[in-house]
Amino acid sequence: MVQAPCRTRCVPLPDVLLLNGPNLGVLGRREPEIYGTDTLADIEKAVAEEVRPRGWTVVPVQRDGEGELVGAIHQHRDTTVGAIVNPGALMIAGWSLRDALASYEPPWIEVHLSNVWAREQFRHDSVIAPLASGVVVGLGAFGYRLAAQALLHLSAESPNGLR
Ligand code: DQA
Secondary structure (H helix, E strand, O other): OEEOOOOOOOOEEOEEEEEEOOOHHHOOOOOHHHHOOOOHHHHHHHHHHHHHHHOOEEEEEEOOOHHHHHHHHHHHOOOEEEEEEEOOOHHHHOHHHHHHHHOOOOOEEEEEOOOHHHOOHHHOOOOOHHHOOEEEEOOOOHHHHHHHHHHHHHHHHOOOOOO
């Protein structure tokens, strides 16, 4: 959790975990006709813009390995108010990612840049989707902004805690 810069009393700012899985670190260069030209840095900036008015900060994590994503979830589980998760291809069979998210209590939104249901059959099921508070699919980088807005909305609905 990041400390707010202050002179007298420091209040910790809530963090949002922005978790991106395999092959998403090369967004912008990776099949731009499918995933668009926005880079992950652009997306991190967009999410930060959305949540800043609420005083939230973003903890961006991108890893190609499932184990490292699992580690990041456990590392940030008690210090984040919610998460935005693009599991990449781990949506298909990322069972340990799924189990880590099952133990992550705050709400989280699954995002896919592409419309996975309009693509190959193997992308039509997500093992993590049943656990998500919501899923945003097919709206490109804008989907991350919508996911951030969804977390803000859910938090406003339960102001005593984003659970
Ligand atoms: C993706 C869709 C997945 O099927 C694919 O494996 C990805 C990206 C998306 O954002 O559209 O890596 O999660």
